[in-house]
Amino acid sequence: xxxxxxxxxxxxxxxxxxxxxxxxxxxxxxxxxxxxxxxxxxxxxxxxxxxxxxxxxxxxxxxxxxxxxxxxxxxxxxxxxxxxxxxxxxxxxxxxxxxxxxxxxxxxxxxxxxxxxxxxxxxxxxxxxxxxxxxxxxxxxxxxxxxxxxxxxxxxxxxxxxxxxxxxxxxxxxxxxxxxx
Amino acid sequence: xxxxxxxxxxxxxxxxxxxxxxxxxxxxxxxxxxxxxxxxxxxxxxxxxxxxxxxxxxxxxxxxxxxxxxxxxxxxxxxxxxxxxxxxxxxxxxxxxxxxxxxxxxxxxxxxxxxxxxxxxxxxxxxxxxxxxxxxxxxxxxxxxxxxxxxxxxxxxxxxxxxxxxxxxxxxxxxxxxxxx
DNA sequence: AATGACATGTAAGAGGTTACATGATTGT
DNA sequence: ACAATCATGTAACCTCTTACATGTCATT
Numbered sequence: 001x002x003x004x005x006x007x008x009x010x011x012x013x014x015x016x017x018x019x020x021x022x023x024x025x026x027x028x029x030x031x032x033x034x035x036x037x038x039x040x041x042x043x044x045x046x047x048x049x050x051x052x053x054x055x056x057x058x059x060x061x062x063x064x065x066x067x068x069x070x071x072x073x074x075x076x077x078x079x080x081x082x083x084x085x086x087x088x089x090x091x092x093x094x095x096x097x098x099x100x101x102x103x104x105x106x107x108x109x110x111x112x113x114x115x116x117x118x119x120x121x122x123x124x125x126x127x128x129x130x131x132x133x134x135x136x137x138x139x140x141x142x143x144x145x146x147x148x149x150x151x152x153x154x155x156x157x158x159x160x161x162x163x164x165x166x167x168x169x170x171x172x173x174x175x176x177x178x179x180x181x
Numbered sequence: 182x183x184x185x186x187x188x189x190x191x192x193x194x195x196x197x198x199x200x201x202x203x204x205x206x207x208x209x210x211x212x213x214x215x216x217x218x219x220x221x222x223x224x225x226x227x228x229x230x231x232x233x234x235x236x237x238x239x240x241x242x243x244x245x246x247x248x249x250x251x252x253x254x255x256x257x258x259x260x261x262x263x264x265x266x267x268x269x270x271x272x273x274x275x276x277x278x279x280x281x282x283x284x285x286x287x288x289x290x291x292x293x294x295x296x297x298x299x300x301x302x303x304x305x306x307x308x309x310x311x312x313x314x315x316x317x318x319x320x321x322x323x324x325x326x327x328x329x330x331x332x333x334x335x336x337x338x339x340x341x342x343x344x345x346x347x348x349x350x351x352x353x354x355x356x357x358x359x360x361x362x
Numbered sequence: 363a364a365t366g367a368c369a370t371g372t373a374a375g376a377g378g379t380t381a382c383a384t385g386a387t388t389g390t
Numbered sequence: 391a392c393a394a395t396c397a398t399g400t401a402a403c404c405t406c407t408t409a410c411a412t413g414t415c416a417t418t
Contacts, residue, residue: 004405005279012286022369032285035278039407044371066414067370079289086290090279090298092305097216098186098271100339104213105193106332108260109267114332117271124273150361151287151295154354158281161346169339180331185377203397220379225399247386248398 005091006042007050011074011082014056016148018073021047031135031152033128034159047072055081097121103173114177122170129163132156186272187223188231192255192263195237197329199254202228212316212333214309215340228253236262278302284354295358303351310344313337 009032013024021043028038047070050056055078061069074082099121106114136156143149190213194205202224209219228251231237236259242250255263280302287295317337324330 005277005282006405009282012282012289015286015289020369021371022367032282035276035281037275037277037406040371041373041407042405063369063414066368067412069369082286083289086283086286087294089301090283093280093302094218094275094277095216095343096186096218096275097339099274100216100336101186101190101193101213102267102271104333104336105196105263105267106335107329108193108196108264113268120270121274148288152285154287154357155281155285157354158278158347158350161350162276162343165342165346166339169342172338173335176335187377201397202399203395218378221399222379222401223377244386244397247396248384250397 004042004046005036006038006046008082008085009036009038010043010046011050011055011078011085014072014074015079015082018059018071020069020071030131032155034132034162035155050078054078106177111177111180115174118170118174118177122167122174125163125166125170129160129167132159132163136160185223185227186217187219187227189263189266190217190219191224191227191231192236192259192266195253195255196260196263199240199252201250201252211312213336215313215343216336231259235259287358292358292361296355299351299355299358303348303355306344306347306351310341310348313340313344317341 009028010024013019013027019027021040024043024047025038025040028036047056047058051058051072054075056072056074059071059073061071063069099117102109102117103114136153139149139153139156143153190209191205194200194208200208202221205224205228206219206221209217228237228239232239232253235256237253237255239251239253242252244250280298283290283298284295317334320330320334320337324334
């Protein structure tokens, strides 16, 4: 492991507030769900490495009979690393939509199968949109008291638009396929 | 290597017409650019494997002084494999937008750096949109003569909407950041 | 009594990228 | 003269996912 997006994502999250690995996972799955993902298989090893390098520190809350809670905080050195990364141009977007691959080869399948794929795509996007909307509301409220929600809120706006666009496409596409032939 | 999306993407492309590995790469980079990507490092090994398994066959055009052109065609067995895959539910979408990760931590960077990221994001999406629009036109023309463009055209429609939504977001986000503080 | 949230972690392997090697032909 | 396109391919590497292991506490 050398330099992955995971490293900076975690560093950035910890720059907002100290957290456990478990919390980081939840945070990504809720607030960042539209544009990034991560798994424990990356989180725990990355935390260990960041700590070893002095970019974060941990405080252990001892628990009996269950895993100790390890709360990580970013250090000055970590902040520097994060800032340096922020100055570098972003990697190009990477998008993988298997649904579209199946739709592209749609003439090889019965119409109703393709429609099913489109419907499932719509369902996934609708549920993401719902979650995004509730996070947006929550953030807007928080923003009144705390400025730190300004940038995260911006990211939520794009997620919202992308999910909406996907849902609209699904409706049109479904109709077009139904009428086809 | 066992079962990757690459395998089925290649199989699907070859189900439309016989092609070389080089052509497959171009096809993906143009018509499928909004929702999938692939590299030669995947294409050539996958072609070899698909051939070994009898899902595709090749015809070699012998060239002197440069690599022989290997034109691959799908077999009956390959069509069967493709059709079986089409019946299975699609994997959930995977999206990675590093720009948004940087924006999310925007308070750690000067405003103009974040604006720069947003502008570059817009440029990438604008150039993708342009390409998508010209492919759309081309496909619409072809569709008059050949039905096989129907499904690919559907996929282009989503790409178009997603790029447009991204561009619009960039404009709004840029303004909001400019006004911020 | 069952489910879900809390909380840590690892090993193996799938999936994908990058850099390298090679070089003729075609277009500007 | 230079750049882009045509055309193949591999080895090393990196990133990330999945399945497994473990068990408590709070809620319904």
